[in-house]
Amino acid sequence: MNKRQIVLSVNGTDHEVWVFPSGTLLDVLHDELGLADVRYGCGEGVCGTCTVLLDGDPVNACLTLAVQAVGHPVTTMRGLMGPGEVMHPLQECFLRRGASQCGFCTPGMVLTSLDLVRRTGRPTRDEIRYALVGNLCRCTGYTKILDAIEEYADQ
């Protein structure tokens, strides 16, 4: 199977990339476009480290083919930041609350919880827990992550 050229809209910019039809969106974002905030964790859709927004909805980049994203804007955590890498307010809450230790899960946590707050306004702590069942963190014990998201939702 030959590579083909496609155009992906990522964080507001169009990128021309050559991909195998079997290539995952994760591989293209991470390896071709150098987006280190999209990460290979489990490859099964369970851990949440490859979370990106596709048409604004959280999806598993490891379970999406790159060619399936043609014509559908992709947002990674970096895409939330303002010009000059100014942090998104939710990222600031994560920093202030100590909700990030090794940081591997952070992009997925931020994108998933941002989607939740956009949809529900002020989610309860249980609703946040439920929304994050597919985002694994091995460092924090989750409590500080919940605190950070609640602080952001209260703003």
Place this chain on the structure above:
Amino acid sequence: MRLLAARGEEAKILAGGQSLMPMLNLRLARPELLIDINLADQRPPSRTGDLLRLPALTRHRVLLEHDLVRQHSPLLAEAIRHVGNVRVRNRGTIGGSLAHADPTSEIGCCALATQAQVVARGPDGERTVPVSELFAGYWSTTLAESEIITDVLVPVARPRQGWSFLEMVRRTSDFAIVAVAAVVELGEGPGEIAAARVALAGVADRVMLADPGPVGGTADQDLDLAAARIAETLEPASDVHASAAYRRRLARVLVARALRQAAGRATGDAR
């Protein structure tokens, strides 16, 4: 469909990709050809008479949030909460889930308990298959190689009918150790049950209907007896997640709770 007919078992249909893509990533499946049907059909759920028509590519999130589904198949809407995580529900589809035929499928369980049917289309036309005749064993169905599911038809919930969905998992969003979907229909007399349907996941090589036998009535002891009868007929496997004995015991407890809850909802006294 022409591609599928021409390439046979070399080809796999890619719907939402939340089961097939992990199998590819883990090299558990190595198809020569993927046929991506995403966006091939954008019909929304609809209702015709007593049937809810769910196009096969309806994503789980739509099932969770759509007013028609919530109103006419509250069992399915509730069970979807237990499927995967938010990302899986944003991509996974009802047709893909049924065709994948996982023996721990929450959706398969609900489809059995509600007496749903699938519409399968092949080179020779369309046919309707009751979900009770769809599953053939671990991850396999009775569909022909060249057939695809286009719609899922779910009978709408009726008055004097109650439902329940319960499952046991070690962690939320895991595959179910045992899951139960129950539907109870009340009879004419007080406390009388006209029909009780119980579907189970995690206790066989496929999701299955279990015969509760003649259920005397809505009294707790009648329902507990029915649950015990069902548990005796089960022959679950032991695996790394749970022993056969534990699964049988769990099935008895969950079926009893589900029947009580379904009977309670049917009588308007949700317990």
